Amino acid sequence: xxxxxxxFMIRYLLGELTEAEAATFENEYLSDRRLFDRLSATExxxxxxxxxxxxxxxxxxxxxxKFLASPGQRxxxxxxxxxxxxxxxxxxxxxxxxxxxxxxAILIAAVxxxxxxxRAGQKAQPVVRVPVIAAFTLIPGQERGTSKEQTLxxxxxxxxxxxxxxxxxxxxxxxxxxxxxxxxxKIQTNSSLPSTGTAVSINVPAAKLPSGVYILTVSAAQTIxxxxxxxxxxxxxx
Amino acid sequence: xxxxxxxxxxxxxxxxxxxxxxxNDRERAGEKYETLRYRLIQLLxxxxxxxxxxxxDESLSRAGxxxxxxGVVQSLEAYCGGIARLLVLEDARKLREVPLEERHxxxxxxxxxxxxDRRSLxxxxxxxxxxxxxxxxxxxxxxxxxxxxxxxxxxxALDLGIPLNALRIRAYRIRAAIExxxxxxxxxxxxx
Numbered sequence: 001x002x003x004x005x006x007x008f009m010i011r012y013l014l015g016e017l018t019e020a021e022a023a024t025f026e027n028e029y030l031s032d033r034r035l036f037d038r039l040s041a042t043e044x045x046x047x048x049x050x051x052x053x054x055x056x057x058x059x060x061x062x063x064x065x066k067f068l069a070s071p072g073q074r075x076x077x078x079x080x081x082x083x084x085x086x087x088x089x090x091x092x093x094x095x096x097x098x099x100x101x102x103x104x105a106i107l108i109a110a111v112x113x114x115x116x117x118x119r120a121g122q123k124a125q126p127v128v129r130v131p132v133i134a135a136f137t138l139i140p141g142q143e144r145g146t147s148k149e150q151t152l153x154x155x156x157x158x159x160x161x162x163x164x165x166x167x168x169x170x171x172x173x174x175x176x177x178x179x180x181x182x183x184x185x186k187i188q189t190n191s192s193l194p195s196t197g198t199a200v201s202i203n204v205p206a207a208k209l210p211s212g213v214y215i216l217t218v219s220a221a222q223t224i225x226x227x228x229x230x231x232x233x234x235x236x237x238x
Numbered sequence: 239x240x241x242x243x244x245x246x247x248x249x250x251x252x253x254x255x256x257x258x259x260x261x262n263d264r265e266r267a268g269e270k271y272e273t274l275r276y277r278l279i280q281l282l283x284x285x286x287x288x289x290x291x292x293x294x295d296e297s298l299s300r301a302g303x304x305x306x307x308x309g310v311v312q313s314l315e316a317y318c319g320g321i322a323r324l325l326v327l328e329d330a331r332k333l334r335e336v337p338l339e340e341r342h343x344x345x346x347x348x349x350x351x352x353x354x355d356r357r358s359l360x361x362x363x364x365x366x367x368x369x370x371x372x373x374x375x376x377x378x379x380x381x382x383x384x385x386x387x388x389x390x391x392x393x394x395a396l397d398l399g400i401p402l403n404a405l406r407i408r409a410y411r412i413r414a415a416i417e418x419x420x421x422x423x424x425x426x427x428x429x430x
Contacts, residue, residue: 012284013284015286023319023320023323026281026319026323027313027315027316027319029277029281030274030277030278030281030315030316030318030319031313031315031316033273034407036277036280037407037410037411038403038406038407040280040410040414041406041407041409041410043284044410044413044414045406048380066284066286069286069288070283070286070287070288070290071288072283072290073283075417075421075424076417078357079357079361079416079417079420079421082357082358082361082420083361083376083380083413083416084380085358086361086362086365086377086380166330199330
């Protein structure tokens with residue numbers, strides 16, 4: 001029974017379903033081996049698409065939020081990378097078959113929205129290195145300019161800063177986040193962030209966060225839900 | 239499997255109640271237990287838990303205790319899934335209770351991994367252990383890129399006389415076995 005299409009499963013893996021949808025789906029796959037295997041296969045191909053640089057920007061960002069957060073998920077990425085390297089070496093020796101028509105790589109199309117065209121003669125893509133992430137938890141209501149102000153010491157090696165936003169109360173639906181300097185210069189906007197209860201995460205390139213004070217405003221349906229302020233300390237050797 | 243493993247923090251009586259619920263045959267009960275545990279670990283990982291194995295064991299343990307105390311569990315999978323979701327939320331709440339200064343001192347930096355020779359060697363070893371027909375399948379499945387890869391997969395499915403979706407699942411199972419082998423080797427290397 002293919003009751004759940006691949007795009008639905010991708011939305012689950014990227015945390016884009018509502019809580020109720022996700023819970024229903026989880027109860028289904030916990031007791032359905034075939035569905036669980038299809039979901040696992042979809043996850044494997046989603047990871048492959050990430051490694052191959054085939055995820056569009058917003059999905060790439062969500063993937064990184066979800067998959068780079070835990071050691072187990074990062075291991076899956078490393079294993080997939082090893083497999084990709086081996087596959088590329090193997091394929092250079094393999095006979096290439098050219099078939100006509102559009103092949104049914106459902107997942108790649110669903111994830112990337114790519115047109116599936118023959119890329120004859122294209123060199124193997126370089127393996128994408130997983131960036132180094134520094135993760136911080138922000139809590140709301142910290143007063144700016146006081147000793148309570150949250151200060152982030154971002155290590156020099158960090159390439160991405162993940163901000164885990166802890167809300168005071170559960171929020172549902174999609175959220176928007178706007179990160180600005182204290183002076184009002186907009187740094188980054190994230191739209192349609194899925195919330196999971198009281199937690200929301202965003203990724204920000206570390207290079208966009210020099211020392212200074214920042215305001216992060218989270219809103220739903222154009223109504224401000226929460227505001228976070230934090231200071232990035234002067235870089236030591238960044 | 240002779241006897242399913244009793245995981246840390248699991249009360250023996252609760253464990254027995256859980257196995258009895260899963261199947262009258264102890265061997266099959268053990269297999270069903272490990273299957274459910276594995277799926278719970280994945281669920282928790284997909285929910286962003288940083289300690290999915292511990293929480294999966296805790297979910298099963300709580301379910302076992304409920305069964306042992308005479309609780310009515312209509313669907314064990316749904317029951318455990320519900321507990322797992324609660325545990326993820328509990329974890330998030332606990333994190334909020336950690337004083338801010340401790341959070342800052344314990345923030346996580348993912349020290350990820352330039353090309354990892356050990357993993358690559360482990361991969362080669364594990365691939366060599368795969369039966370030749372499966373090894374051929376997995377190499378062809380992951381061979382090429384872009385359009386080539388898609389054509390390879392379509393041809394493979396045609397050669398094997400199976401639908402593309404069935405091929406995806408077959409490739410995934412081989413891949414999962416290789417990944418499991420790699421993780422075992424990596425852990426063994428760390429223990430030495």
